[in-house]
Amino acid sequence: MRQINIYNNQKAVPVRISRARLKSVLEYILRQERQPGGVFNFVFADNREIRRINRQYLGRNNVTDVIAFPLPDRKGMPTDNIRGEVVISVEEALRQSRKRNIALNKEIALYCIHGLLHLVGYDDLTKSKRIKMEQKQLDYLFRL
Numbered sequence: 001m002r003q004i005n006i007y008n009n010q011k012a013v014p015v016r017i018s019r020a021r022l023k024s025v026l027e028y029i030l031r032q033e034r035q036p037g038g039v040f041n042f043v044f045a046d047n048r049e050i051r052r053i054n055r056q057y058l059g060r061n062n063v064t065d066v067i068a069f070p071l072p073d074r075k076g077m078p079t080d081n082i083r084g085e086v087v088i089s090v091e092e093a094l095r096q097s098r099k100r101n102i103a104l105n106k107e108i109a110l111y112c113i114h115g116l117l118h119l120v121g122y123d124d125l126t127k128s129k130r131i132k133m134e135q136k137q138l139d140y141l142f143r144l
Contacts, residue, residue: 001037002030010046013090017105025109025143026116032140033120038083039071040119042112050089065092068115086115106141113140 004023008015026040045053047063054060054067070084088111090104097107114137124130 002027003037003039005039005041006044007041008044008090009049010044010090012046013094013104015044015090015104015108017108021144022109022112025140026112028143029113029116029140030120033117035120040083040116041071041085042115043085043087044090044108045087047089047091050087050092053087063089063092065089065096066111066115068118070119084115084119086112086119088112088115106144109144110137110141113137 004026006019006022022042026042030040050067051061051063054062054064057069058067066086066088068084068086088108090108093107093111094104097104100107114133117133117136122129122133122136124133
């Protein structure tokens, strides 16, 4: 069983995104990537909150667009479940969407997809891995 939760914990920017549609794409990604069940939380935050999280957990004192990290095992859940949390700065998404001239909801969806791909094992630490991950992101984004 999979559970995808979407929380809007910020008030800086109005978010108009279809949660049902976004969840559908995220579920599709998990099926395509052959991932077992688990809990995945997507949290929309403001710049202040994502900076705090970035500083507290990653030791970086700056705003970023998206942070993805696994959640610790919980009693009663199989240990092979991949579970995690993706925190997205909606303010940064707005800034980037304006800069790239795309809709805010598409930018937020892109960040959700990017974070989920990290949780299922993709990384973007090398040029070749980054290119592969970016192609996956675009393929999944077009499913929205």
